[in-house]
Amino acid sequence: MRALSGLVGLCCGLLLSFQADAQRPPAPPQAATPPAGVDSVARLTADDATTWLDGFMPYAIARGDIAGAVVTVVKDGQILVRRGYGVSDVAAQTPVDPDRTLFRMASVSKLMTWTAVMQLVEAGKLDLDADINQYLDFKVPERGLPITLRQLMTHTGGFEANIKYMWTSEAVAEAGGIELGPYLKRRVPAQIFAPGTVPAYSNYGTSLAGYIVERVSGQPFAEYVEQHIFVPLQMQHASFRQPLPPALRALVTKGYALGSGKPRAFEVTPSAPAGALSATGSDMARFMIAHLSAAGGHDTAILKAATSQLMLTPQTRFAPPLNTMALGFYEIDVNGQRVVSHAGDTYSFHSQLFLFRDHDVGLFVSLNSAGANGITGPIRRELLENFADRYFPAGAPATAAAVDTALAKAQSRQLAAPSYLDSRRAETGIGRTGILTQTRLEALDDGSLRLPRLKQPNGQPTTFKPIGPWLWQASNSELRLAAILKDGTPVGFAVDSSSPFNVFLAAEGYRSALWLKPLLTAAVAALALAALAWPIAALVRRRHGRVLGWPRSTLLAYRLSRAACWLLLLVPAAAMAVMAWASADFARLDDRLDPAVIGLGIATVIAIIGGIGATAWNLVQTVRAGRGWLARLWAALLLLSACVLAYALVLMGLADFALNY
Template sequence: MKTYPITGRRWRAFASGLLLASAGLLAPLHAQVPSSAPQEVPVPGSVPVTADAGAAPAGTLDAARVDTFLDGLVPYLMAQGDLAGAVVTVVENGRIVTERGFGFSDVAKRAPVDPETTLFRPGSISKLFVWTAVMQLVEQGKLDLDTDINTYLDFAVPAKGQPITLRQVMTHTSGLEERLRYLIVLGPDHPATGEQYLKEWVPDQIFAPGTKPAYSNYATGVAAYIVERVSGQSFDDYAQAHILGPLGMQYASFHQTLPETLLPHVAAGYRLGSGGSNPAEKVTTPGVGGLYASGGSMARFMLAMLNQGELDGQRILRPETVAQMFAPQPAILPHLPRMALGWMTSDTGGYDTRSHGGTTLFFYSWLYLIPERNIGLFVSTNSAGRDGAGSALRAQVWERMVEEFLPQRPIQAAGPGVDADTARDHAATLAGVRWQSTRRSDSTYLRMLSLFSPVRVHPQDDGTITVDGQKGLNGQLLRWREVSPWLWQEEHGRGLLEVKIEDGRPVYFSAGPFASVFGFEPIPGWRSPAWLFPALLVSLLVLTLSAIVRISGVFVRRYHGVAAPVEGRGLRWLQTLSVTILLVGVVAWVLYAQALGAPGAIADFNNAPLLAMQALSWLAVLGALVLVWVAVRKPASWPRLRRAGAWIVAGAGLVVAFVAWTHGLLTTGVQL
């Protein structure tokens, strides 16, 4: 167990190592991708595992080699991405292969990362402990995965058509929309308890339960609350008593107010390693993402899961329960990775992988397991970094380690291919649709994202397609080639993209390792950006020109000493006021969205600006209606051009009002 702050001689040693390893480190990198045919994963020891013909025997990770590999890769990625600190732990066959700390837990104090004691914030990896707690209570007969969750609650969670079950919560198919408000809060105080958060901020359900994957923090919070109600303990205390304590995870806690013994070990959070530190991130419902844990403690959790729920004589789950958790569940698209019970499934270099990631404002983490090889890796950074460097580091470390240390498995084509005409027609069909993620907030102004940044599919000249946001680790858009009807495979990779067809039309698609937790569906035609976005731009142009004409008209009349016509003066003033309100409303929303998009802004949320924006939106709608009223009541003496202009301006106002109505700008209250 060693710590390596990135200073002085470490830089010189790293530079020498980089010269030797540069060819491998700078090669094009690919994203983690799913297997072409998801399989039931064998739990170590439960069934025989057939190794590759040339596979090395189990237990061959050499600690010295792994250390050399990490010492060459991690500092390089940190330097490129301006990251303050990182931790990596690797386990195999019941042993900790290595624990490595890099950089600083506190830059100002020059405190190095200690992989055994420094507390990182693993974010949503916390959810694995919620699922572990749920399954412990299932083992005891206190919970049933297929019972209505409202049976266990003292408030009601909405359901469409059929009740939501814990199985659906664990597979992120509850159908609930996303909620961001109060999920993460900066500073020492919570604005609400976890129970208040769950009861006062109940999201709408946008899908019937069990029909579409849509990752839900809120639903996980409900599961943690169910654990509390059934066990009679707070989730913080339950996790400590039944998971962290038995596994000897000494440097780990779900308590958002940490014990005095752990406070000195908390890593500071940074947007950039070269910048200042930030206030502690607090999670209102700790099970959703509130874990504090060191790399060494996370290693013990990985060892227990790879050893069928037992570590050092302490059992937290039965072997059959671990097998059940690792087993993929049914999915909407059969060729893509399926969600297991709380664990994401994917393919890494041909190896069936179970994993979960975590992202907070300042910490980027991932935990990976390959059960058939009894290998696990945990990686975390305490910085977001430049251009998402924290996210890239956690993926690259894992991908590169599998590539370096496990026997390579050949890439298999998922289909025989399709003819050029079919590929071209299918690509054009997908390109003609504007898509939105199933993981979204539909009842608040965040719906505006579907108008301004819909997901598009783009046909390429070589017969492949690209998809907005689907990038490899080299930062380039992945290219997908159709290998069978409505199934695409990543060029030179294992990843798959699949489309669901109903009545000859594409109704859903997903791709890559995140297919288990969200996908994409068409935006309804009545609010599709294909027509609404251009209409909004034209309307704003009309309103702006109208305002310019009105302002310039005042100066022209003054210059020539001509008085404005008396008839219709009141209507003209109403027009001017309404146009002004509409334009001010649009500008205010743009500025508000920019401010809210700043790092940490949602976590440091203020009610007053949102309430002001909502009031302004209602005024803008009223202004649009006034413009219509003016167009109807226009004086007969107005010139024909002015009368026509009144209707054009009224139409522009109605388009802006339609956007406000259809995209959540008229909601009341402070939900987000």
């Protein structure tokens, strides 16, 4: 069972986009909130922000074991603060320079892609609501309806989240192995939702949009962005190129798992429009200024004001009143302020951009290490919340509406009944191994809901108190949880922190962990007991000079059934070993893994056929030999256990032979 559980947990960790933050650094002391009626924004000065950041960031990165960070703040069209913290190279002790040190932007890169798309929409060369296939030189399969650019920009194209080819090496990039068009054509993911119906974060969808920019503009994507975004905004060190040009390669910070550890290799992604940008803190400040200016009604060098308004308009809310996507940006409102954002994470780099659009204020942060215990998420969240509390404090809370306790109890029980799957998930081949790692809600006696997956800073699960029909709020923050209703019946739920691009949908009955996990646990225990007891019993008999006096066919069936138990258990163990090898360097998740995937498929099919066949024959021979009822019951239990594990292996995709996982 340890092998199976480990495999499920490992693969789930590869696929989940919504992470529960395990630890949050305590906030440094803050100034008192201004009295009501005082213009708190006026306090946002270069001196005050610098002093505050210099108190927060060094402590945060030191506690989190992060090598270095950069933070920039912009206001009223100017760079207010640009600060580097820690080092870009631990061995050389090179300090972070906000003007010259390049950080990897990860998914913040998507904002460049979406800006490029909106430029071409503005020019009349793209239609947000047209079938994307009219812009491509290959056909993306449709699930009932065509996919549009609007759906790509809101992560509602319906694509599964594959893990193959997410990362590769600089050697592959130097050899020309990451051309965007060929990459997209060879790894078209399955469309698991009808377009426009479910938010499911998609790097592939963003890369498709980048390829459309490339085809419609007639320029390679990296060149288009350089000419139409970087040059007009004087983002002198920004680049999507992989590897970086020699002049920039010497300036990029090294990436670390832990600041106290060794540096990792430069992370190359074939999905360049979704995550390949390298840039300095000052580059990102100029990008924020341009978007804030356009949002404020001014035409800029990259977008007209009307285009910006369209880009920042919220789209469909799948779990109202929670946050949702605009076109490329997503809402992350705080203290009653309208804030749009985008985060980005590679294995080493963790970045986020926040635009306080009503105040012409922007905040950007990037960290060059994963840090300890998933600390980068809490640091970014704490930075935003403390920044907002300091400069945009919340007004007096509105009088809370009375909550119908009886109704809240009934609704919490109803919502907590199923087991849930992330909308962002893989459904092909070994990518499906995490399918049984599902999310549960716990209904409490007062109508509250507990979400064990989402941890508080003290490690305890987050509890949400009812504040309205099908709506709950965290007891210690503004975070909300809402049910997703269909014809008045809950079919899922979402949480503010991820609701724009990921929701939780009730698992179908045939693969619900509610019944399958307990049954699978019992099945694995029975098979393991039989497998382990076989050699032990043989040794005991040999020591005491005893033999099994059964007919030859019965004895053969017994031995084959026990060998089959071992085979059934070794398959998930082998799968775990393969995934552990790949997880040591995610660039290995490419064609090099194909022989192992095919081998796993062959082994799984043999184990399923052999396991069910051998245990079934053992049951028949046990009955024919006239053995006692206990032996017959045990033989029947082994057959049932083999069937259950075989079913789970099929559900987890180990018998698919699919190479586009």
